[in-house]
Amino acid sequence: MSAAVGSSPPDVTAAARRLSPVAGAALGVSCAVLALVPWLAGGARLPQQVLWAEPVPSPLPVALLPLSPFSLIDVLAVLVVGPALAGAALRLVRRSRRMTVDRRSVLGAGAGVLGVQAVTGVQALTTVASGLPERTASDVYLAALALLVATGVGTGLVLLALLTAEPKAPVVLGVTLTALLAGGWPTAVLAPLGLLGVLGPVGGRLGTNGSLEAAWLAPVAVGAVIGWAGLRTRGRALAAAAALLLLWAGPAVITAVTMAVGYRVAWHYPGELVGYGAQVLLASLSSTGSTVRAIALAAAVAVVVGGAIAVARRGTPRRDDAGVDDAGVDDSGPA
Template sequence: MTNAQEPTARWSAPRRLQLPMWLYPLVGVTAVLVGLLPWFRRGLRLPVQNLWAGELPGTMPFALLPLNQYYLTAILGLMVTAGLLAGLVVHAAPAKERSRATALTALGVSIGYLGAGLQSGWVLAHGLQESTLARAYLAFVIGWTVVSAFGGLIVLGLLGRGRRGGVPLAVALAAPALGAWAAMLISPSPATATPFAWDAVEILRWLPAVAVGVALGWCGARTVGRLGAWMLSLVLLYVLPGVLTAISSAAGYRVAGDPSELIAAGLDALSAALAPDVAGPPVLVAVSIAIVGAIIEAVLAWRRSKQPRAPRPAAGEQ
């Protein structure tokens, strides 16, 4: 006998993404391939190198990563965005399976990172001059690639933990890389970019702020831990783009043989990038979106708490 009191629907938790465990390493590898999409659009050719041995070829060799001191932001974008995409899939897994899913996905991501890094590093190493400066340059570019890969794995791990407060932190860590990735996807080469692409790239400079704001709004601010996540995420949104700008400016500085000049150039770029009129507006946009999102999340939570549950059937009732 069915219960007659069914007009009021019972609230059910959001459905989780249930995947077979063997599929998660493939999710990781696929995330790396998606992360490399902007570079696929660019043509997968190693950027022109200042320290190339002999005459530069008409077409640079095939490379899965743009290993070059002028492409540090691009490398970070390709690697960290892959970790972010993989982490979002893992975060959607059922809680009891999330730990294993995270480990298996991280394995797939690491395999993808390793394959791309080894192939590109081998091509670069075999094309550079035999000099101390070239070896130092190779070590620096490979080191930056390793740091970028670890950044992607950290983002994946934060999302894989499943805690609400970890999501905005992961998004804030990945936000500058995500913005660079999206801009490169729309406009792989500035030399051939259309006016529409330039306009789209200009709009995409707000993508990190929007992403962080949405993540904070989804997280909500109803506990001390989540409030802490808000503060730290906004600090990261303010600081990280400036740090990335400073590193890129120093790495691309022409007077590479003078460390003091490199440091001075980096500090000047950092000071300019952290000015309130430069770093402040994205934070204000993120806060505005986050407040609206948090209000919506709180209202939905209140409605869920007030919604009557369907009575359980009595013993023996079918």
């Protein structure tokens, strides 16, 4: 039967150009594996454990995650960088306008990331369990490490959702959290490329604690994403304020938790452990010198990036004058 006169053929372009869930899953798997590369390249030997039975093997066995009470930020870094990379990749694909990225594509990427991280988490926990003596303290110890892995996986999936959101305000928060939780992952990637010789002295002058990430990379990333998003809507302005607040408080919280967990003497006295962590947190928050430098650097980068984008867009039609984001989403309210 012939088609009716004047009827248009079915539109199959959008379906043909949609990033399928399978392709999204492949992207998620690739990004999750990429996040493991610095750890695997370093030998992937399990860090020293607290409750392992004697004699402790030397070298320690291979583990796909650096599970240990003394490497909290390293575990979180490996688990959040993969989803963050997947989220950034999906956003770039969508911005290229050559392919449609919908919720199913994002769910596919999340499934791919989750699959890899489930394998790595189970393998690492099994490796730790193999050396623990059979007692109640070992069960609590293993449960705490499992909670750490679950926290990292859950945080990573939240970052994936933030970075693939259509409004820009969630992206600002996603980039900020990623920059703060990435730990030494950027350094591990930059070191083989020979770039730390240039960035290291800069980071050393700008910050304290000898942390290139906290002193240089995190403020630059936060400032760049604020400059990219701008402050034209209430949601973006609130996100920028929250990002600067996280830049101030985030490193202090991470330092307090890391040092408290590493205070082995107080492990059997929870009250003392919490008190010690609170003291470290207050001391870190009151260290105004490094905080002012980090926020000033982020603000300067935001101004430069925002100005450069404004100049590049001069003479082109503005798409968000009414508080509508690039993707056509109303971003005028809190995101």
